[in-house]
Amino acid sequence: MSRAGIRRTYGAISGTVLAFIVLPLVVIVWVSFFANRILAFPAHGYTLDWYARALDTDAFRDGFITSVQTALFATAASLALGVPASLGLVRGRFPGRDAVQALLLAPMVVPGIVGGAALFIAFIEVEALLDIQVAGTIGGLLVAHTLIALPWTIRLVSASLASADRAIEEAAASLGAGPLTVLRRVTLPAIRPAIVAAALFSFVISFIDLEKSIFLVGPGRTTLQIALVNYLEWNLDGTVAAVATVQILIVGAALLVSDRYARLAQAF
Amino acid sequence: MATLAHPEVLAPDFAPRSRPRIPRVIGGVLPGTLLVVIALLGPLALMFRYSFNRFVPGELMVEGFTLANYAKFLHDAFYRDVLLTTLWVAALSTLICLALGFPVAYALVRQVGSRWKSRLLILIILPLLMGNAVRTAAWMVILGDKGLLAALVSAVGLTPPRLMYTPTAVVIGLVSVTLPFMIVTLQSVIERIDPVLEEAAESLGAGHLTILRRVVLPLALPGLLAGTMLCFILSMNAYATPVLIGGPQFHMMAPEVYQQVAKAMNWPFGAALAFVLMTVTLVLTTTANVLVQRRYRRWSE
Amino acid sequence: MSTTVALRSLIKRYGGFTAVDDITLDVPEGQLVALLGPSGCGKTTTLRMVGGFVETDAGSILIGGRDVTRLPPAKRNIGFGFQSYALFPHMSVAQNVAFGLEMRRLPRAEIASRVARALDRVRLSAMSDRLPKQLSGGQQQRVSLARALVIEPSVLLLDEPLSNLDAQLRGEMKLEIRQIQKAMGITTIFVTHDQDEALSIADRIVVMRAGRIEQDGSPEAVFGAPRSRFVAEFMGVTNLLPGTVEGPGLFRLADGNAIRVPGAVAGRGTTVLAIRPERVRISFPGADTEPDMLDAEIEAATYRGLSVEYRLRTTSGLCLTARRATPATGGPVMLEPGARVHVAVPPDACHFVPVEL
Numbered sequence: 001m002s003r004a005g006i007r008r009t010y011g012a013i014s015g016t017v018l019a020f021i022v023l024p025l026v027v028i029v030w031v032s033f034f035a036n037r038i039l040a041f042p043a044h045g046y047t048l049d050w051y052a053r054a055l056d057t058d059a060f061r062d063g064f065i066t067s068v069q070t071a072l073f074a075t076a077a078s079l080a081l082g083v084p085a086s087l088g089l090v091r092g093r094f095p096g097r098d099a100v101q102a103l104l105l106a107p108m109v110v111p112g113i114v115g116g117a118a119l120f121i122a123f124i125e126v127e128a129l130l131d132i133q134v135a136g137t138i139g140g141l142l143v144a145h146t147l148i149a150l151p152w153t154i155r156l157v158s159a160s161l162a163s164a165d166r167a168i169e170e171a172a173a174s175l176g177a178g179p180l181t182v183l184r185r186v187t188l189p190a191i192r193p194a195i196v197a198a199a200l201f202s203f204v205i206s207f208i209d210l211e212k213s214i215f216l217v218g219p220g221r222t223t224l225q226i227a228l229v230n231y232l233e234w235n236l237d238g239t240v241a242a243v244a245t246v247q248i249l250i251v252g253a254a255l256l257v258s259d260r261y262a263r264l265a266q267a268f
Numbered sequence: 269m270a271t272l273a274h275p276e277v278l279a280p281d282f283a284p285r286s287r288p289r290i291p292r293v294i295g296g297v298l299p300g301t302l303l304v305v306i307a308l309l310g311p312l313a314l315m316f317r318y319s320f321n322r323f324v325p326g327e328l329m330v331e332g333f334t335l336a337n338y339a340k341f342l343h344d345a346f347y348r349d350v351l352l353t354t355l356w357v358a359a360l361s362t363l364i365c366l367a368l369g370f371p372v373a374y375a376l377v378r379q380v381g382s383r384w385k386s387r388l389l390i391l392i393i394l395p396l397l398m399g400n401a402v403r404t405a406a407w408m409v410i411l412g413d414k415g416l417l418a419a420l421v422s423a424v425g426l427t428p429p430r431l432m433y434t435p436t437a438v439v440i441g442l443v444s445v446t447l448p449f450m451i452v453t454l455q456s457v458i459e460r461i462d463p464v465l466e467e468a469a470e471s472l473g474a475g476h477l478t479i480l481r482r483v484v485l486p487l488a489l490p491g492l493l494a495g496t497m498l499c500f501i502l503s504m505n506a507y508a509t510p511v512l513i514g515g516p517q518f519h520m521m522a523p524e525v526y527q528q529v530a531k532a533m534n535w536p537f538g539a540a541l542a543f544v545l546m547t548v549t550l551v552l553t554t555t556a557n558v559l560v561q562r563r564y565r566r567w568s569e
Numbered sequence: 570m571s572t573t574v575a576l577r578s579l580i581k582r583y584g585g586f587t588a589v590d591d592i593t594l595d596v597p598e599g600q601l602v603a604l605l606g607p608s609g610c611g612k613t614t615t616l617r618m619v620g621g622f623v624e625t626d627a628g629s630i631l632i633g634g635r636d637v638t639r640l641p642p643a644k645r646n647i648g649f650g651f652q653s654y655a656l657f658p659h660m661s662v663a664q665n666v667a668f669g670l671e672m673r674r675l676p677r678a679e680i681a682s683r684v685a686r687a688l689d690r691v692r693l694s695a696m697s698d699r700l701p702k703q704l705s706g707g708q709q710q711r712v713s714l715a716r717a718l719v720i721e722p723s724v725l726l727l728d729e730p731l732s733n734l735d736a737q738l739r740g741e742m743k744l745e746i747r748q749i750q751k752a753m754g755i756t757t758i759f760v761t762h763d764q765d766e767a768l769s770i771a772d773r774i775v776v777m778r779a780g781r782i783e784q785d786g787s788p789e790a791v792f793g794a795p796r797s798r799f800v801a802e803f804m805g806v807t808n809l810l811p812g813t814v815e816g817p818g819l820f821r822l823a824d825g826n827a828i829r830v831p832g833a834v835a836g837r838g839t840t841v842l843a844i845r846p847e848r849v850r851i852s853f854p855g856a857d858t859e860p861d862m863l864d865a866e867i868e869a870a871t872y873r874g875l876s877v878e879y880r881l882r883t884t885s886g887l888c889l890t891a892r893r894a895t896p897a898t899g900g901p902v903m904l905e906p907g908a909r910v911h912v913a914v915p916p917d918a919c920h921f922v923p924v925e926l
Contacts, residue, residue, distance in 0.1 A: 003624075003641060006476050010375040017372045018391065021447060024406030025395045027416055031409050040414030081303060084296030092294040100297050103304050110308060111505035111549075113522040114542045117529040118311035121318060121539070147307045150300055208399030211507045211522070215530055228401040232512055236408055244402040251397045259390055467622050468655035470642040472669030472720060482668070486659045 025248060032241035039236050050238030051246075060243050063227035067207050070138070070223060074145035074206040075199050081146070082153030083195060087187075089154070090161040108151040112211025119144055120215035140216045141223070148209050149202035156201060160194030161187075200258035204251050319539035337540035347524070351544065354521045357435060357510075358503035361442040365499045366492070368443070369450035374484070376451070377458045389452065396448040400508035407441045407513055408432065433515030441509040446499040453498060457491025458484065493560045497553045504549045521545040572633030572723045573598050574619065574756055579628035581614055581780075588614045590780035592628070596724075601750055601757040603771035605764060607803070611780040612760045613728055619758060620649050620726050632723050643672070648717030648755075650727040654709045656701035662688065662712050663697035669720035687719035690749065707738045714746065718753065725750065725757040731766060743770055764804055768792060776800050798922045801843045807890040808844040811924065820919070824885040826863060830919040840921045846878065848918035849891035851904070852911045862911040865889070870903050877903050881912060 035045035054060050089101050107115065123134040134140045164187070172186045173179075188195075210225040217226050224247070231240060322332035341347045372392075376385050395403065410416045411431040418428035431437045461484060469479045485492070510520040521541065528538030574596040581589040589611040596602050604612035617623040619630055621642035629638040637645045656665050663684050670680040688694045691711035701709055710730060717725060730746065731739045747770050750757050761767050767774050767788070774791045776783045776799075784796045795801035798809055812822040820830045820842055828842070852862075865881040874895070881889045889912060904910065 007379060010371055010379055013368075013371040014375045017368045017447070017451075018388070020368075021392055021395050021444060023410065024403050024444060025398060027410055028398075028402060028406040038414075039409050040412070041416050041419035081300040085300035086296075088294045088297035092297070094294050100301055103309075104297070104300055106304060107308055109501070110312070111501070111522065111546065113505055113507050113525050114315075114546055115308060115312070117525055117538060117542055118315040119307060120529060121535055122311035122314050125314060143303075143307050147303060150303065154300070204397050208397060208401075210400045211505075214507070214526065225399055225401045228399075228405065229508060229512070232401070232405055232408070236405070236412070240402075240405050241409070244398070244405060247402055248394075248398055251399075252394055255390060255394055255397060259386070462653065462655065464651050464653055464655040465657060467620075467642065468649065468651060468657070468716075469668065470622075471620060471645075471647055471649035472716070473643045473646075473672035474668070475643060478672065483657060 028241050028244045029248065032238055032245045034238055034241075037237065039238060039241065047238075050242040054239045054242040054246070057231075057239060059222065059227040059231065060224065060239070063222050063224035064243075066138070066141075066221060067224040070141050070145050071203045071206040073142050074149045075202040077142070077146040078149035078153045078202045079195065079199055082150050082198065083157055085150075086154050086157035086161055087183075090158050104154050105151045107147045112148075112209070113214075115147075116144065116212040116215040119212070123216070137218065138221055141213060141221065144212050144216050145206040145209065148212060149206050152205055153198040153202050156198040157191060157194050160191040164190045197258040200254040204254050208247075208251065315539045316543060318535050319543050321536040321539075323534050323536045325534075337537045338544070340537060341540055341544055346519075347541070350519045350521055350524055351548065353435075353519060354504055354545075355548070357438055357442065357520065358500055358506075361439050361446060361503045362496055362499045364439070364443050365447050365450040366496060369447055369454055369495065370492075373451050373454035373458055374480075376455045378463065389455070392448045392451055395444070400445065403444065404441060404508045404512045407437070407444065407509075411437050411440070411513070432513065433518065435514070435518065438510055438514045438518060438520075441513045442503045442506055445506070445509065446502045449498050449502065450495040453495035454488065454491050457488050457494075461487045489560060493557060497556065500553060501549055504545065572756060573631075574724050574758065575631040575634075576615070576619070577629045577631070579615065579618060579630065580626045581611075581618060581623060582626050587780050589618065592777075592780075592782060594775060594782070594785070596756055596758065598756055599754040600772045601747070601759060601770065602773045602775060603759045603761055603767035604775050604777055605761055605767040605803070606777035606783075607762055610777040612762075612777045615777070616726050616728055616758060616760045619724070620647055621645050646720070646723045648720060648722035648725045650713050650717050650725070650730045652729040652732060654701075654713040654733075656709055656712055656716070658701055661698050661700055662693060662704070665701065665712055666716045666719050669716065673720065683719055687715040690718075691715045691745075706734050707742060710734065710742055711745070714749065718749070718755070723756070725755050727757065727759045729760055729762070731761070731763075739766075746770065764792075776803060794920060795843065795922060798841060798843075798925050801920075801922050805845065806843045807846045808842075808849065809922070810842045810844070810887070811839065812842060813839050814921075818916070822887060824883070824887050826883070826885055826887070828914055828919070829916050830921075839924055841924055843920045843922050844889075844914055844918055846890045846892040847876070847894075848915065849881075849889060850913045850915065851879065851881075851891055851893055852913070862913050863887070865910055865912045867904050867906050867908045867910060869906055872903060879904065881910070883912065 031039050031043075032050055033046045033048065034043040035047040035049075036043060085104055089097065089104070119140070123140050126132075126134055168190065169182050169186050172182045177185065208225060209223075210229065213223050213226055214229075217223060222230075224243070228240060228243060319337055320333050320335065322334050322336065376388060380388065398406075408415070412418070413428075413430070413432060415432070417431065421428040431440075465483055465487070466479050469483050474482065505522045506520065507522040507526065510518055511523050514520065522545070525538055525542045525545065528534045528541055532538070574594075576592055576594040579589050579592040580587065592611070592615055594602075604615060606612050614623055618625050619632075621637070621640060621644075625638055629636055631637070632645060632647075642649075657668065660668070666684045666687050667680050670683060675683075684697070685694065688697055691714055693708060693711055693715065696704060696708060696712075701712065704712065710733075714730075727746070731742055734742060743766060746759075759767075759771060768791075769788075771788055773786065774788055775785045776791060778799050784791055784800045791800065792804050795804050795806065801809060810822055812820050814830075815821045815827070818829055820828045822828060822842075830842070863883045863885075865883045867879050868882050869880040871878045873892075876892045876894050879891045879893065881891060883889070891912065
């Protein structure tokens with residue numbers, strides 16, 4: 001095959017696959033404007049009513065608020081834990097470092113349903129022992145979501161630290177800066193883009209989590225994803241599509257902003 | 269000045285690079301490790317213990333030590349089928365991901381300029397971050413009886429196939445979740461293969477497919493393996509896709525775990541199911557890893 | 570099986586930038602041509618076009634009279650030596666060398682014997698089961714050479730093959746490449762930015778600049794009679810003095826001093842006198858006088874082992890560099906800055922290049 005032929009073949013395959021990947025996103029945004037009572041093709045007309053309906057639906061409104069609160073907390077906590085951990089992993093040389101690294105990245109590897117079920121059982125055990133409520137409270141949700149976001153933060157920040165030039169830290173030290181000053185004035189500014197990206201990414205990962213949260217939500221404390229799944233079990237109308245569109249906009253904005261700071265592909 | 273407190277400032281010893289600051293720096297890993305131990309390892313251990321408990325309906329915590337839960341899994345044809353379904357659905361989606369992901373990853377690295385590449389990567393990652401709930405809803409709208417696909421097929425005058433609530437639909441849904449992971453993993457490893465190696469093979473008379481088979485694939489093997497394992501693990505543990513697209517008659521392992529732990533409140537059996545799922549996944553991925561590593565090790569070290 | 574290579578008006582553009590600008594070149598059978606020039610002069614692009622890795626925008630490439638311009642590299646029967654060697658890291662030395670033969674679907678036994686012979690030729694028979702990363706840079710280079718040559722290519726193309734080696738190895742490899750090339754009689758195009766390398770290895774040197782051929786000739790011609798200021802500078806001529814030819818054998822420098830030049834220089838007019846630093850003679854005042862001596866002061870001296878390089882300024886303000894062999898015995902090794910000396914330029918050391926605007 002000629003070079004041009006090879007190029008065309010790759011182009012055709014890639015185009016088709018990309019279309020397949022993007023299709024759900026495009027379709028859900030499109031149908032959010034359909035006037036049909038139940039989502040179906042073709043459209044009977046177009047309307048913005050579903051957005052108003054979504055706002056009026058308590059489950060979605062409350063779920064959205066809970067999700068944002070949870071995601072904000074998880075972001076802050078995963079940075080507070082993840083940045084020092086990355087420094088330790090990348091800059092430290094200590095026995096068992098590989099094991100500690102594997103452990104810190106484990107929440108990404110252990111399936112969400114399994115981890116969620118285990119956490120759920122553990123919370124109930126704690127409740128029985130200490131006579132306080134954990135499962136179904138925001139506290140339980142916050143612990144779980146911090147756990148979800150932590151490994152992603154560590155991966156992004158570690159990658160940036162590992163590629164940062166050690167010589168600039170040594171230069172600062174040779175000029176008389178103590179270790180803490182080096183950290184504050186040289187190291188952290190150098191990895192700031194990765195920290196910003198990790199923050200936005202943590203937010204998104206927490207915001208869209210379904211599997212772990214499904215065990216940990218309680219009455220009146222439901223995240224948006226759970227609210228969507230519950231709704232989808234009985235309905236398939238434009239409300240879901242409207243909520244989905246808003247979510248896509250939020251996630252897309254976070255993604256675009258964070259990609260300016262660090263190459264997101266690094267996180268995967 | 270602080271020189272006394274920091275003798276390395278007076279005599280900077282750059283050779284062993286990370287020696288001076290060890291104690292302070294490794295303290296940083298402690299809080300995170302603690303969280304993982306308390307919120308992941310501990311609960312997993314507890315759940316493992318639960319899988320050996322006896323189940324008494326209506327009571328959550330009955331101490332005991334029995335293999336009954338694992339025995340139930342082995343003897344109950346229903347759960348064996350659930351595991352088999354999970355395995356073949358996961359294997360099929362992974363294979364499809366591999367076949368579709370490789371050409372896209374290769375094209376991204378070798379045939380697209382760097383500006384377009386990062387745009388396309390965002391386009392590939394974005395649907396991944398729509399969340400499982402939203403993406404699944406979209407596939408319901410596409411594959412449903414009155415969905416986009418049915419409308420398109422009948423517009424051409426054909427009878428639309430019933431896809432919703434079939435394994436085919438689940439595989440489609442799963443591929444759309446895992447494909448971006450595969451592409452991103454593969455492109456990062458192909459990125460590290462020097463294009464000059466492909467030119468060298470070409471100058472020696474190799475055609476494109478030969479270059480892929482003899483040069484690119486062997487060198488991309490670690491990434492290929494990582495991507496394959498990731499896709500397989502994600503598919504094995506999928507929850508939203510089988511529940512919403514597979515329908516009530518379609519059973520995979522993760523929804524069964526949820527069913528047993530949260531709905532039937534049979535924690536011992538739910539725990540056993542969870543560990544069967546994890547063990548099977550782990551054994552398969554580790555075996556694949558070992559087999560591939562054995563071929564790869566000689567020149568990778 | 571070795572053959573001629575002909576480039577006909579080759580052009581390659583990248584956007585608005587013309588990397589290769591109308592290159593025409595004929596390489597006869599068995600000749601080793603060096604494409605020499607600074608980075609960005611288009612030499613590597615030219616080589617990669619001959620190899621088929623870069624598509625041509627215009628012009629044609631003929632190998633053995635056959636037009637290969639539109640052929641992919643795999644169909645050109647070329648041996649390409651890459652700057653980074655491009656050895657397949659997952660294949661042993663022998664597998665690397667066998668690759669091209671496997672692509673030609675030769676019988677197993679023949680592949681084995683040809684690989685053995687090729688490795689023998691580069692003295693690596695003992696290494697055939699090693700992986701590339703277990704070899705030194707020089708050994709990797711020899712594997713890459715063996716891999717390119719074992720397929721008995723019509724032409725050997727080498728892209729800066731010595732640039733990743735240290736100085737001593739570079740000398741050895743230079744000899745080795747030259748020997749193998751002569752022994753096999755293979756037509757070779759060799760890209761380098763190092764004039765020493767080109768001078769010592771090539772039958773013919775093509776100096777390139779900004780995508781064009783600046784001078785094409787034997788090493789002696791390019792070194793001894795550079796045709797332009799650019800080539801002169803590239804060949805290490807440090808003294809380029811503008812002035813006018815005032816008649817047969819007389820050159821008037823810009824500062825008013827006159828220098829005697831070979832009488833054969835014809836015509837009059839403004840031109841540039843090029844003198845290699847090692848041909849500038851330094852003597853002490855009071856020593857035997859020569860004609861056309863200029864008084865000068867040493868401004869700076871740099872010790873270079875076998876020679877010492879001096880920056881001189883004549884009383885009339887002219888700047889010159891001179892290189893003087895370090896005396897084996899007697900006399901001071903180096904003249905100190907500030908010392909006053911006489912400077913003379915023998916007429917046969919003078920050479921003219923055109924003034925460039």
